Amino acid sequence: AGEILRETTKRQTQKFLQISFKVDKSLHKVFLRQSSSSPWCYGLTIDPTRESNIKIAYNFLSTQVWPSARVAAFTCETHVDKKWKVCELGAGPCLPSLTLASMGVDVIATDIDELALQMAQQAASKQSLENRFQTKILDLMGDIQILDEINADLYILSDVFESGDVVKGAAKMTMKALKSDSRVWVFAQSDRAQREIYLEELKCMGAEKYCSELTWRILHKESDLIQDRLILCDLDEVTVNYS
Secondary structure (H helix, E strand, C coil): CHHHHHHHHHHHHHHHHHHHHHCCCCEEEEECCCCCCCCEEEEECCCCCCCCCCCCCCCHHHHCCCHHHHHHHHHHHHHCCCCCEEEEECCCCCHHHHHHHHCCCEEEEEECCHHHHHHHHHHHHHCCCCCCEEEEECCCCCCCCHHHHHCCCEEEEECCCCCHHHHHHHHHHHHHHHHCCCEEEEEEECCCCHHHHHHHHHHHCCHHHHCCCCCCECCCCCCHHHHCCEEEEEECHHHCCCC
8 A cells, every 4th residue: 555655646746747847837946056057956836825736745845945955055065075975864955965966976865755856856857967966765764774775975964853753863863874984964043943952862872972062063164173074064044145
């Protein structure tokens, strides 16, 4: 029954995308900066006052481009080693992952939401990034051993703390990655209450040894924090660069 449901959802998703890319205004490009050469992803806008082709059978949050994703993308442009293999957890529309792929970095973007990942695959195809960009269904509350299969040098999370269960799952994923000698960069707005629960979970698991100071901090362009294996990046959405 579960397999039938997944196949039905997949067909519905593909049908929605086929319609939307042709005539629907719900899908729109979100550029990292105001330039024709800028990397971009697709975002989704739903107007509740009008009819839509969209059936709400997925997590609406996963199709939005949040300010933390923009900060993560800019940070990756500056600090990521192009030789690294990078995995974005809870990627949603995948702006950081698509930015990295445009730099020539091998990327795996993961999310539990199939629609978000199909939007990202379409964006990668339109930008000729398929050779560097992969997607994978992954539940942050799922089995942490899946990270052994991914085996990335760097894991990125941006504003994934939507519930207490997700927070705990993200903390377990973080520790699994760190114990496997990978790096983890986490981005979250200062008004996200759940991020403090995530921080407490990390403290209980002994994450202090993977960074110079286990706290949320602003990561500047020339920051020496980049040497830490674990970086918790604080941001204020009113200061985010949208250009």
